Amino acid sequence: MQLSQPDFLVIVAYFIFMVLIGIWAFFKNKNTEDYYVAGGNLPWWLSGISHHVSGYSGAVFVAYAGMAYSYGFSLYVWWAFTIGITIVLSARVFPVLWVRLRKKYRIQSPLEYLKLRYNLLTQQIMAWSGVILKLFDISAKWAAIAILLNVFTGLPLVTGILIAGGVSLVYVTFGGLWAVILTDFTQFIVQIAAGLIMFFVVANKLGGLGSVFTFWQDMPDGHGQLFNDPYTPGFAFAFLCINFLSYNGGTWNLATRYISSPGEKQATRAALLSGILYLIWPLILFFPMWAAPLLLPDIQDPGQIYGLLTLQLLPVGLIGLVVASLFANTMSMTSSDINTISAVITRDIIPALGKGFKDRQLSLNLARVVTFIFTVLTIIIATQHEHFGGVFGLIITWFGALLGPVAIPMLLGLLPFFRNCNSTIAISSILAGLLAFVISKNIEMPSLAWEVGLPVMVSAIIYIGAGVIRRGKDAPQAVKDLHDSIAN
Numbered sequence: 275m276q277l278s279q280p281d282f283l284v285i286v287a288y289f290i291f292m293v294l295i296g297i298w299a300f301f302k303n304k305n306t307e308d309y310y311v312a313g314g315n316l317p318w319w320l321s322g323i324s325h326h327v328s329g330y331s332g333a334v335f336v337a338y339a340g341m342a343y344s345y346g347f348s349l350y351v352w353w354a355f356t357i358g359i360t361i362v363l364s365a366r367v368f369p370v371l372w373v374r375l376r377k378k379y380r381i382q383s384p385l386e387y388l389k390l391r392y393n394l395l396t397q398q399i400m401a402w403s404g405v406i407l408k409l410f411d412i413s414a415k416w417a418a419i420a421i422l423l424n425v426f427t428g429l430p431l432v433t434g435i436l437i438a439g440g441v442s443l444v445y446v447t448f449g450g451l452w453a454v455i456l457t458d459f460t461q462f463i464v465q466i467a468a469g470l471i472m473f474f475v476v477a478n479k480l481g482g483l484g485s486v487f488t489f490w491q492d493m494p495d496g497h498g499q500l501f502n503d504p505y506t507p508g509f510a511f512a513f514l515c516i517n518f519l520s521y522n523g524g525t526w527n528l529a530t531r532y533i534s535s536p537g538e539k540q541a542t543r544a545a546l547l548s549g550i551l552y553l554i555w556p557l558i559l560f561f562p563m564w565a566a567p568l569l570l571p572d573i574q575d576p577g578q579i580y581g582l583l584t585l586q587l588l589p590v591g592l593i594g595l596v597v598a599s600l601f602a603n604t605m606s607m608t609s610s611d612i613n614t615i616s617a618v619i620t621r622d623i624i625p626a627l628g629k630g631f632k633d634r635q636l637s638l639n640l641a642r643v644v645t646f647i648f649t650v651l652t653i654i655i656a657t658q659h660e661h662f663g664g665v666f667g668l669i670i671t672w673f674g675a676l677l678g679p680v681a682i683p684m685l686l687g688l689l690p691f692f693r694n695c696n697s698t699i700a701i702s703s704i705l706a707g708l709l710a711f712v713i714s715k716n717i718e719m720p721s722l723a724w725e726v727g728l729p730v731m732v733s734a735i736i737y738i739g740a741g742v743i744r745r746g747k748d749a750p751q752a753v754k755d756l757h758d759s760i761a762n
Contacts, residue, residue: 278590278591278593278594280590280591280594281590281591281593281594281597282594283594284591284594284595284597284598285594285597285598285601288464288598288601288602289441289601291460292441292445292457292460292605293444293445295445295449295453295456295457295460296444296445296448296449296453297448298453298456299448299449299450299452299453299456300448300449300450300453302450302452303449303450303452303638304638305637305638306382306617306620306621306637306638306641307382308450308451308452309450309451309613309638309641309642310382310383310450310451310530310613310614310616310617310621310641311376311382311451311530311533311534311617312451312452312455312534314376314377314533314534314535314536315534315536316451316455316531316534316535316536316540317536317540318535318539318540318541318543318544318547319543319544319547320455320458320459321455321531321532321534321535321540321541321544322531322543322544322545322546322547322548322551323458323459323462323547323548323551324454324455324458324459324531324606324610325361325521325528325531325532325544325545325547325548326462326547326548326551326552326555327458327461327462327465327603327606327607328458328527328528328531328606328607328610328611329357329521329528329552329607330461330465330603330606330607334418334603335418335580335581335600335603336418336421336577336578336580337414337418337577338353338560338563339560339563339576339577339579339580340575340576340577340579341505341576342560342563342564342566342579343563343564343566343567343573343576343579344576345496345497345502345505346493346494346496346497346498346499346502346564347490347497347498347499347500347502347564348499348500348501348502348505348510349505349560350556350557350560351500351501351505351510352501352505352509352510352513352514353513353556354552354553354556354557354560355552355553356510356513356514356517357517357521357549357552358549358550358551358552358553359514359549359553360514360517360518360521360522360549361521361522361545361546361548361549361552362545362546362549362550362553364518364522364545365542365545365546365549366542367522368522368523368532368685368688369522369532369535369538369541369542369544369545370538370541370542371688371760372384372523372529372532372533372535372541373532373533373535373537373538373540373541374538374759374760375387375533375688375760376533376534378759378760381533382533382617382621383526383614383617383618383620383621383622384523384526384529384530384533384614384618384684385397385400385401385404385526385618385621385622385684386621386622387756388400388622388684388687389622390752390753390756391687391688391753391756392683392687392696392697392700393697394626395697395701396683396697396700396701397622397626398622398623398626399701399704400680400683400684400700400704401618401619401622401623402623403679403680403704403708404526404615404618404680405615405618405619405623405648407677407680408526408611408615408652409648409651409652409655410655411611412608412611412612412652412656413652413653413655413656414656415604415607415608415656416435416438416439416604416608416652416653416656417431417435417656418604419434419435419438419600419601419604420432420433420434420435420437420438420656421434421577421578423437423438425578425581425582425585426581426584426585426593426597431657432657435653435656435657436653438601438604438605439649439652439653439656440653441601441605442604442605442608442609442612442649443646443649443650443653445457445605445609446608446609446612446613446645446649447642447645447646447649448642449609450613450641451530451534451613453609454606454609454610454613457602457605457606457609458606458610460602461599461602461603461605461606464595464598464599464602465559465599465602465603466555467595467599468592468595468596468598468599469555469558469559469599470558471588471592471595471596472562472583472584472587472588472596473558473559473561473562475562475587475588476561476562476565476569476583476587477561479569479587480565480568480569485565486561489565489568492568493564493567493568494567497564497567504721504722504723505722506721506723508721508723508724508727509721509722509723509726509727511723511727512723512726512727512730512731513726515678515727515730515731515734516677516678516726516727516730519677519678519681519682519685519730520677520681521548522685523681523684523685524677524678524680524681524682524684524685525611525677525681526611526614526615526617526618527610527611527613527614527615529614530610530613530614530617531544532544532545562580562583563579563580563583566579566583569583569586569587570582570583570586584596584597608652612645612648612649612652613645615648616641616644616645616648617641619644619648620637620640620641620644624640624644677730678707678729678730678731678733678734679703679704679705679706679707679708679710679711679729679730679732679733680704680707682703682704682707682730682733682734682737683695683699683700683703683704683733683737686737686738686741687700688760689757690757690761691741692737692738692741693749693753693754693757694741694744694745694747694748694749695737695740695741695744696749696750699736699737699740699741699744700737702736702740703733703734703736703737703740704733706732706733706736707729707730707732707733708729709732710728710729710731710732710733711728711729713728714728714729
């Protein structure tokens with residue numbers, strides 16, 4: 275079954291609207307502060323929605339949808355619940371610190387403060403590591419949306435990657451953060467509409483709204499449990515730690531949402547809104563995928579389940595809305611990532627390589643060039659995604675395992691308790707975590723929890739352990755001043 279003409283018209287209308295947003299945002303950007311942090315004037319509700327939807331992409335409807343189909347409710351426990359609870363519990367800590375950093379030090383990139391906190395070498399190691407990490411993560415999202423396009427249209431995967439990546443390439447290069455934020459809000463509206471439609475259609479197919487609570491008894495063994503091997507309590511705990519680091523700023527584009535907030539209360543409200551949405555919305559969004567084994571049993575490729583459900587259950591026109599929401603998810607997340615990575619390259623990496631980028635207009639033009647080049651590289655890697663373990667391998671094992679070693683010294687370095695952790699400790703924790711990742715990829719681990727959690731565990735032990743041991747040591751005055759300035 276292929277998309278009908280009305281479905282294509284819905285998708286085309288969505289893309290036209292995105293282009294118009296990009297054009298509007300192009301003229302709103304006067305300098306790099308506008309381009310990267312919206313001038314520090316991002317309303318809390320837009321920031322919260324953007325922070326929330328930045329955690330979704332087409333990969334959610336491929337890799338995660340496949341896990342929901344194959345393993346059931348455990349997906350919510352180790353993914354959405356761990357995200358939501360970490361955001362809510364830390365809403366008055368890290369969001370506030372990020373805002374204070376922007377106001378005190380005028381940062382536009384989450385890594386700008388690291389040069390003062392540690393030194394230039396530490397900042398550059400973290401910057402380069404994070405940029406390489408995001409090359410793989412964003413590439414996985416292009417591959418995921420291409421898989422969905424293949425289900426709906428029959429397009430080859432490479433063609434789908436080029437279309438999805440090419441559209442975002444134009445959009446994010448011109449628009450900057452304002453365009454990203456407005457895309458996120460549009461994506462949120464489209465996702466809510468498409469998700470609710472799928473929810474009610476599947477519930478009706480199973481016998482009514484009451485089936486939402488009763489269908490689990492007809493599911494395969496283990497699907498209704500909180501944990502379903504290999505997604506064990508240990509795996510959930512590993513992802514809880516990873517998500518704590520990621521959603522408080524270890525994933526740099528999420529830190530940008532807080533950095534761009536006007537004040538501390540607004541940043542905290544944004545975090546609470548995002549966290550509450552994570553606790554509630556995935557229960558509705560993933561219901562069709564959890565119920566899919568009853569509707570479409572014996573699917574050969576679980577990654578195609580959401581696309582197949584859409585094609586079989588929705589009428590003409592509404593299929594186009596769902597496909598548009600999938601594009602919206604991917605464009606929102608990838609453009610958000612790309613915008614922040616461009617900030618890191620422009621603000622942190624390039625100045626360390628050479629000077630001469632002081633002029634405001636030149637800097638804005640440079641920001642757009644960097645954005646363009648980085649996006650092209652992610653598209654190229656996406657065409658080779660199978661060499662890296664497929665979409666699931668890129669998202670879970672590569673991104674999940676590599677994020678922790680980079681994020682630990684970045685986030686914990688904001689806390690006064692660890693002010694005695696110097697650059698040597700920070701670099702050691704990063705390198706040890708990366709070494710643990712290499713070991714986990716080449717030696718058979720006892721479980722998936724060990725494979726994913728080992729790098730972050732090793733990095734945390736070194737950094738936190740050193741912080742405890744060095745509690746009596748004196749910290750450099752510049753580090754003391756930094757912590758004092760953002761502590762009050």
